[in-house]
Every structure is written in C-alpha cells, then in structure tokens.
Amino acid sequence: MALDPGPDAGVDRDADGDGDGPARDARADGGTVEVGRTRSFRLASTLDAVDFDRSLAGVSLARVVWIALLAVVFTYLVLPVVFAVFISFNPSDLYAFPPNGFTLRWYGEILAGSQWIRSFLISFQYSIAATVIAIALSSTAAYAIGRFDFRFKNALDAATFLPLMIPQVILGLALLLFLQNFGLDGNLAGLSLALAVVATPYATRSILTAMYNFDRSIEEAAMNLGADEIQTFRHVTFPALLPGVLTAAIFSFIVTYSNLQIAVFLQGAGVTPIPVLIFSQLNFGGSPVIAAVATVNIVIVLLAIVIVERLFGAAEALGYT
C-alpha cells in the first residue's frame, strides 16, 4: 500500500494503458525549464531543508503526514453523519456521549407514529415522479449536447449547472410564488415539478459522461452492417447508455429525496416530505427519533450508492475516472 503520492505517482493513471507508466525522462525540455529560470526561488532553501525521505520507525515522514492528514479530514467530513447513526442507538435523549446503552426504541417510535411513515411514502412518491421527469428531459438534452453541433451548445452545456448555482432557498421561494398561481403548492404534483428542476444538473452530467465514454465506432459498424438510425439507436446506442441513464436516475432520486430547501416551501397540510418533517421537529428541539429517521435515510442513500457503484462505478458516473 503506497500511500504517498510521490515522484512515481500516477503510474496507475497510465492513460494509454500499456502498463509502462509515464516515460520518466521524456520531457526535460521546453516550458518547464523556462518557468523555473524566470521565477525566483524564494522558498527553495526552506523547502530543501525539509527532508521528505526521513523515516520514522521505518515509515517515511511523508507517508505519516499524509495518513494523519487524510484521517483528520475524512473524520471531519463524515463525522456528523456517523454521529447521527450513533445516537440513534443511544437510550439517552440528550444526544449524550459516551453512550449509556443500546436501544432500538427510537426506531420503534418511527413505526408507532403514522406521521413518519406517511412522510416517507410522500417523499418516495414525489421523488420518483421528479426523477422520471428529470430523466426524460435530461437524456434528450444530454444527447443533443453530446451528439449535435448547434449554436449556443457550449452555453447550454454550462447552463445545465444553473439550478445548482442559485441558492436553493431563493429557487424554492420563486417556485412557490409562481406555482401557487396554478394551485401547484402543497401537493405532490407541485413538489414533483419543482424538484425535477434541481435533479436535472446531476442527471445531465451523468448521462453526458456515459455518452463521452461510449465508443461511437460501434454505431458506425452497425450502420455499415445495414442498420438504420432507429435500429442502431435501439440495439446499440441505447443499451450502451442505459447504465449511465440508470445512474442518473438514482442520483436524481437521491437529490430530490434529500432536498429540504425547495420542499420546505412547497409542503402542504398532510403533504410533509421527510426532510421537512425532520426540519420542523428539530425546530422544536428534536429528539433521537430524528437520528433514527436520519439513519434510515442514510441507509437508503448508501444502498443507492452501492447500486450505482455496481452498475457503473459511482466515481466514473460523475466523470471522475
């Protein structure tokens, strides 16, 4: 396990795949030398003083530093989520630490109150509807961006991110003000239509990535073998893109399911999405039942991620290969 990205880092990213790694002395020419000469090496002496290859009890210093840094930062990143799971099994209702026992009482309370179950069902309904809308729209848009040349194509590509760039609370209020004119606030239809908007950036991105990874020479082969455009699409292109579309669907589902800022504006009497119910309960101080609900949500999301990973590789799905 080589943990430090040292001089030979990137061997695993050997792009041409022939296994020889980057050529070590291939490029000692050109711009890099010029940059080195024209820049003053103010820090050079200080940097030289640090010995990166020093070993501490047989482990190189650089590696120790990296492991420590990664451990701290990743702990920080996942701490709130892990802690929510943790207190959902804790009998104390003060979120106390260390725990004074183990209980499933808070999970029992989810099942006992019809309120939480109803919210789960509501969230599932509008999330699925919003996902269907988002996928229908995003797949055609992504296909257009990936396959066709037209004016403003790059602008459209960049604009698919817009719903993520505007603060969600503002978008939520805007959608409430607009949709209530048509009676689309406080019901499932409004929630579905509104949340599809925030799902499209993720969906478009996943499908576009799948399209860029798709080898188009297969399509040409099908055409050369006599298939027409529709047949080629049905039997070649569509099956190849399907994992990308399913990944997009799962991401869209998760994003709409866990969205609070827009759902909180479009909720209504009897139509309380899960994040909104957590939000309103927390406003009254909350209880460990929220932790149990959060844990259920985390399990749902993790399951979805595992499915995506199996299907496609979640990292690849967002374009980070």
Next chain:
Amino acid sequence: MSDESARGVPVGADAETDAGTGGVAGGLHERLRAFIQRHKRESYAGYILAGPYLLYMGVFFLVPVAYMFAVSFFQNIPNATMTPGFTLENYVKVFTTPLYTNTLYTTVEISVVSTLFTIVVSYPIAYFIVFSNWAYSKALVLLVIAPLLVGNVVRAFGWFALMGSSGALNTLLGVVGLRYTLLNTKPGLVIAISSVLMPFAILILMSVLYTIDEEIVEAAYNLGGNRLQTFVYVTLPLSAPGVVGATLISFVLTMGTFATAQFIGMPQVPMLAPFIYSVANTDLNWPLGAAMSFVLLGVSLLLVWLYTRVTSLQHESDGGAI
C-alpha cells in the same frame, strides 16, 4: 453534425435493408426514420432534441425567478396577499432594518471564512485521490460523495447533536478541562458549513487536478525538484483554475446556507437564508422575502465578480507564465 457526415455509408443506402415489418409499427418506424434523416443534419437538430428540456427550464426555472423579481417590487398587504405594482419599499426595508443589514454582513463574513477553510481542507483530499497510487483511492470518491447525497438536514442535525452543551464535543473538551460550546458560535457555524461544502470543493478540485499533464510534474522531479518544490512551483499553479472555481461555488453555496444556518447559527449568528424562509413562510410577506432573495443574489454576484476581477488581474501580473 460533423460526425454524422463522417460516416462512410450514404444515409439513404440502407433503406431497403430495413427490418421494419409493415403494419402500423412499420409505418411509424418509416415515418420516424424519414423524420430523423430529414432533420439530423440541420443546424436545428440539437434544438429539437433539447427542446423539452429548454421549455421545462424556461417554465419552471427562468419564469419563476423572473416572476419573483417582479414580486420583489410588489406591495405587501399583511396576512398573505400582495398587490402588483411598483414600489422600492421592500428593498428600502432590507437596507434600513439594522437586523437585516447586520445579518447580511454576518452572512458575507461567514461565507468568506467558510470558503477559505473549505478550500484549504479540501485540497489535500483532492490531491491525494488524483495523484496517489493507493489501490483504494478511487473508493474515497464514494466517501466524498456520500455525505453530499445524505442531505443537509441530516448533517445539520449531526453537528447540532455533536455541538450541543451535552454533546460529544463538549464531553471530549471537558476531558482536557475546557468549557466551550460550539453551538451558536461563529467557529461552530464555519465548521458545520465547511463540512457541507467540502464534497463540492473536492469534486471540482479533482476535475482540474485530473487535467494536469503528469509529464510536466515528472519533468519537475527530473529537474531536481523535491516534492514540496514541485507542488509549490508546478502543481499548485496548474491547479489554480480549480481553486478559483471551487472558491466561487463554495462561496455562492454558503451565501444561501439554510438548514445548517438555522440549527447551528440561529439566532446568535444569523444568516440571510433562514430569514428569507421565516419572512416568506411565517410572516407571509412575500414581496419582502423576494427582495431579500435578490439582495442576497446581488451581493453574491457582486463579490463573485470582484473575486474574478482580482484573480484575473493577478494572473496578468504573473505574466501568464503558467
């Protein structure tokens, strides 16, 4: 278009080999195919496909935002109604109420600090995932994405429980003999917000780090640079666009923080988004909420513009060497 025309076979040539089996389905197939063949090379073909998406985004994204802009000039009538009109009193109210101006100031302050903190903490992670040859470094991407997908409320709740006066952090600090409750303080809010922003920042930084040509880094090593030198003089300058991009997105996202701000900051450290919510949803003063939204948006855009100005000036004074 270019790739369509690059095909060796003329489009019409395979017409008679079509497997369409007649009947209604066959007729549909023929008509659809004829439609595709007639339009696929036209410059508007992309618009036909992207049409539904564009229409939907127009109706459910652009129009609502534009409508809210109009509403921000409407007259509010207490108890849930408003009359169309043109008045600036909502904006005047935002800028003359000390509560709102102080909140705006705090929002900017928290956003700047959180953004800087986020970038500093996220960079090593992105760097490691991209450049390490550790077999499981790709799995770390999942670990980065997972908190993002779990949602803000759950994480806000986690921090809320951790930071409370009887929470785990206080217990741990108590062991060292410290008494300091992070809940409802600025450091606490920055810590909580940054953990929400980190996945976004890491993903953006990664996408830029991936584009760095490894041979340049290799060359730096071959020329005798040690790891830190190579990083400071080669990798870091090359990743500057990613740092700028991640900073912008983090900043814009923090300005609109809602759940975290509500539970970790309010009311001692107020931010604007919870106020927008309470003004619109509790007081039902929609015009004021709309005006506050556009003030928030305007201030964000102004600062983003200033930042891009400053970074582009800096780039020019570097002579664009990198």
